[in-house]
Amino acid sequence: xxxxxxxxxxxxxxxxRVVEAMLPYFGEIYGNPSSLHGFGQxxxxxxxxxxxxxxxxxGAKPTEIVFTSGGTESDNFxxxxxxxxxxxxxxxxxxxxxxxxxxLESCRFLExxxxxxxYLPVDGDGLVAPADVAGAITDQTILISIMxxxxxxxxxxxxxxxxxIAKEKGIGFHTDAVQTFGHLPINVDELNIDLLSxxxxxxxxxxxxxxxxxxxxxxxxxxxxxxxxxxxxRASTQNVPGIVGFAKAAExxxxxxHEEMARLTSLRDRLIRGLFERLDGIRLNGHPTRRLPNNIxxxxxxxxxxxxxxxxxxxxxACSTGSACTSSSLxxxxxLLAIGLPHELSHGSIRFSLGKQTREGDxxxxxxxxxxxxxxxxxxxxxxxxKNLKEREESR
Amino acid sequence: xxxxxxxxxxxxxxPRNVGEMxxxxxxxxxxxxxxxxxxxxxxxxxxxxxxxxxxxTFGCGAAIATSxxxxxxxxxxxxxxxxxxxxxxxxxxxxxxxxxxxHCSVLAEEALKAALDDYVARQGKKPE
Numbered sequence: 001x002x003x004x005x006x007x008x009x010x011x012x013x014x015x016x017r018v019v020e021a022m023l024p025y026f027g028e029i030y031g032n033p034s035s036l037h038g039f040g041q042x043x044x045x046x047x048x049x050x051x052x053x054x055x056x057x058x059g060a061k062p063t064e065i066v067f068t069s070g071g072t073e074s075d076n077f078x079x080x081x082x083x084x085x086x087x088x089x090x091x092x093x094x095x096x097x098x099x100x101x102x103x104l105e106s107c108r109f110l111e112x113x114x115x116x117x118x119y120l121p122v123d124g125d126g127l128v129a130p131a132d133v134a135g136a137i138t139d140q141t142i143l144i145s146i147m148x149x150x151x152x153x154x155x156x157x158x159x160x161x162x163x164x165i166a167k168e169k170g171i172g173f174h175t176d177a178v179q180t181f182g183h184l185p186i187n188v189d190e191l192n193i194d195l196l197s198x199x200x201x202x203x204x205x206x207x208x209x210x211x212x213x214x215x216x217x218x219x220x221x222x223x224x225x226x227x228x229x230x231x232x233x234r235a236s237t238q239n240v241p242g243i244v245g246f247a248k249a250a251e252x253x254x255x256x257x258h259e260e261m262a263r264l265t266s267l268r269d270r271l272i273r274g275l276f277e278r279l280d281g282i283r284l285n286g287h288p289t290r291r292l293p294n295n296i297x298x299x300x301x302x303x304x305x306x307x308x309x310x311x312x313x314x315x316x317x318a319c320s321t322g323s324a325c326t327s328s329s330l331x332x333x334x335x336l337l338a339i340g341l342p343h344e345l346s347h348g349s350i351r352f353s354l355g356k357q358t359r360e361g362d363x364x365x366x367x368x369x370x371x372x373x374x375x376x377x378x379x380x381x382x383x384x385x386x387k388n389l390k391e392r393e394e395s396r
Numbered sequence: 397x398x399x400x401x402x403x404x405x406x407x408x409x410x411p412r413n414v415g416e417m418x419x420x421x422x423x424x425x426x427x428x429x430x431x432x433x434x435x436x437x438x439x440x441x442x443x444x445x446x447x448x449x450x451x452x453t454f455g456c457g458a459a460i461a462t463s464x465x466x467x468x469x470x471x472x473x474x475x476x477x478x479x480x481x482x483x484x485x486x487x488x489x490x491x492x493x494x495x496x497x498x499h500c501s502v503l504a505e506e507a508l509k510a511a512l513d514d515y516v517a518r519q520g521k522k523p524e
Contacts, residue, residue, distance in 0.1 A: 304432060306456035310400075310408060332432070344429035344454075380414050380460060382436045382452040383429065 003316045004362045008202075008294055008355035009151055009179060010320060014245070015204040015356075021248040022206065025241040033238050034229060043240050050247030057250045058196070059187035060213055066233045067243050070210035071178040073223070074197030075102035075145075077212050077234070078174040081220035082143045082195070083110050086172075090140035096120045096128045096157075097338040099147050100176055102197075104334070107145075116140070125287040126155035126339050134165050141169070147176040149184070152335040152351060153286030154295025156184070163192030172218060178202055178210075179292060182253035184261070194218050200242065204356065205249030209242030264293035264354050267363055271296055271352065274367040279374055285336060285349060294354040299336070299345040302384035303377040308350050311373040317366060319352045344383070400457060401491035407461035412468050413450045422515030424507040433459045433500065437466070437507040441515055446470045446478055451507075458497035462504040465489050470508065479512055481505065 005013075025046060031039030033047050048062065055062040068074045083093065095107055097119045107117040118136045120128055128146055137144075144166045149156045159175050166173035174195035177186060181196075182203030188196060196213040200206055214220060214233065226235030272284060281301035300308065305321035312319055321333075336346035352366065378384040400408070417438035427434040433455035440448035449467035453460050466486050470478045483501035487493045493501055 302454065304454065304456050304459075307408070307460060310405070310457045314405075314409060342429075343432070347429075347432045380411065380452060381454045382425075382434050383454045385416070385452065 003318065004358075004365055006317065006319045006352040006354060006358065006362070006366070008358075009292075009351065009353035011201050011207065012204045012355055013357075014201070014206050015249060015252060017252060018205055018245045018248045022241040022245040025244050029240075033240060034227065043238075047238050047240060047243050050243045053247040054211065054250050057254055058213055059189055061216065063231060064188075064214055064216055066212045066214055066230045067238060067246070068210045068212055068234060069208055069239075070201070071100070071176070071197050071199035072102040072210075074199070074210050074212040075100065075174075075176055076106050077220065077223050078195040078197060079103060079106040079143065079145060080110065081223065082172055082174070082218075083113075083115055084221035085219040086142040087115075090138075090142040092116045092118070092138055092140040093143045093145065094118045094120065094133060094136045094141060095145045096122060096147070098122050098126060098150055098153075098155075098335040099145065100151055100178065103145055103147070103176055120146075122155075122338050124339050125290075126150055126153045126285075126335065127287060127290070128157050128162070130158055130161040130165060133162050137165075137169055137171065141171050143172045143174060145174040145176070147178075148180040148186070149177075149292050149295075150286065150335060151179050152333055153297045153339065154179075154291035155287045156180070156290045156292065159193070160191050166194075167192045182250060183257070183292065183294070185257065188213055188215065195220075200246035200249055203249045203253045206242050206245040209239050209246045211246070260356070261293045264358070267354055267358055267360065268293060268296055270360070271354075271363045271366060274363070275370065278367060278371045283341075283345065285339060285341070292353075294358075296352040296354075298350055298352075299341060300348045300350065300374055301345065302348070302381045303374065304347050305350050307377045308348075308370075308373055311377065312366075312369060315369050315373070317369055319350055321350055399494045399497075400461075401493075403489075403491035404458060404461040404493065407464040407490065408457040411451075411460055411464035413448075413464065414452070415450050416452060417448065417450045421518065422511040422513075424510030424512070424514060426506045426510055427455070427503055429454065432456070433503050435459065435463055435503050435507040437463070437504075437511045439470070439511045439515060441475060444474050444476075446473055446475065455500065455503075456497070458493055458500040459503065461490055462486050462493075462500045463507070466504040466508055475512055475515065478508065481508060 031043040033044035051062045051065050120132050163173050172194045176197045178199045181198035194215040199210040224235045283299040285297040332346035420438040421441040422439040424437040436452045438450045449470050451463040453463040483505040486504045487501040
């Protein structure tokens with residue numbers, strides 16, 4: 001059996017057409033975009049064409065796109081950059097309990113510098129209530145940062161409403177769109193977004209290149225000081241091949257987005273339905289319909305997620321226990337705790353994230369394999385016995 | 397997943413001595429679902445020698461492998477010899493564990509100590 005990759009939320013393979021678009025920018029067109037000579041200007045033209053392509057994709061102006069090293073840098077830049085630029089105006093930031101660690105840890109860092117952060121709770125499906133955002137605003141609030149869709153449980157947040165609230169109050173609105181850029185339609189004006197983070201490797205582009213959309217007029221203190229690249233927003237010689245690859249990936253994503261959304265949604269629902277038919281004691285985490293088309297996050301009672309991942313890996317199926325960034329930590333996922341799962345259920349969570357190469361046969365292979373794995377691990381688990389005993393006693 | 401040794405993966409894929417034991421002479425139950433690991437260890441002892449050992453475990457791959465290994469290590473040992481089996485011995489027998497997973501071997505040692513304590517306690521109560 002060919003290995004089956006179902007961890008596209010962690011990263012995606014770089015599309016061959018993206019690789020081909022990038023190749024000339026290593027050996028042939030190698031100039032520094034800041035150089036005045038022809039070599040440099042040729043590279044600069046490629047960077048600016050890429051910037052225009054990506055700006056069009058977001059409904060933005062090219063000057064509003066700043067290339068970064070990836071999603072983590074973009075989140076750090078948006079949050080720390082706003083905090084430092086606006087500290088005279090206020091010291092309060094609003095975010096949610098289920099943000100990516102790049103957002104949460106940036107906020108915790110700022111708390112040590114004296115900023116106040118409100119971490120809004122989410123409901124059982126992982127949704128942030130826009131009314132909670134409005135209720136948390138004070139005259140000190142300088143930024144609202146709510147992710148577009150959650151990387152672990154796939155819930156899509158009502159960011160249009162949250163963006164509208166932020167705009168009415170004149171507060172900057174940042175969204176981490178790392179999981180949605182290239183996968184769901186995004187228009188920064190329609191959604192009232194001031195700052196948006198994205199990363200190329202989540203949409204079949206290369207690793208090490210991301211962007212921060214910065215609405216014109218938004219004040220941000222740079223993280224990187226040096227040259228005046230990226231309109232003075234981020235010093236450092238541009239990653240020319242990465243930028244070219246990112247734009248190609250965005251172009252390809254735009255061309256097939258709606259078809260791919262429909263195709264993945266149907267595969268996702270086939271997997272969810274099939275698993276519920278075959279397994280008892282499982283729970284779908286995240287919103288049933290307002291979720292990423294490629295995300296399935298399950299809790300399996302009485303067993304731990306890691307055992308499931310290892311067993312599926314031995315059978316050639318790659319999935320994850322939530323976030324790849326935290327898989328070396330023993331702590332249960334902060335997202336699963338935030339939606340109210342008890343510890344033992346959050347330890348038993350697994351995430352399948354589908355992608356371009358996923359076919360029906362792959363879904364069926366998981367439907368075949370997972371019940372075997374769960375059965376084997378439950379046979380070893382003292383919790384499954386106890387649960388069955390309790391049920392038997394109750395049914396008496 | 398390369399974080400585990402081949403031996404750990406082998407014991408995880410083919411764990412030895414899985415299951416609850418009928419009429420055990422000693423039972424050790426350690427851990428709790430909040431911390432993410434529960435280990436139940438069952439011992440059969442005859443004339444001061446451990447003749448059989450089985451387990452049931454809720455936990456990660458390392459927890460299952462250490463459970464499996466500790467049941468293998470104690471079989472044929474006297475109660476006194478078994479008391480001296482340390483978590484390091486379990487981890488070494490598995491070709492090592494990642495640092496973040498060493499607590500699984502500690503849990504295995506604790507389960508063994510608890511089962512041996514239970515055995516000794518039962519012996520004390522037994523009318524001779």
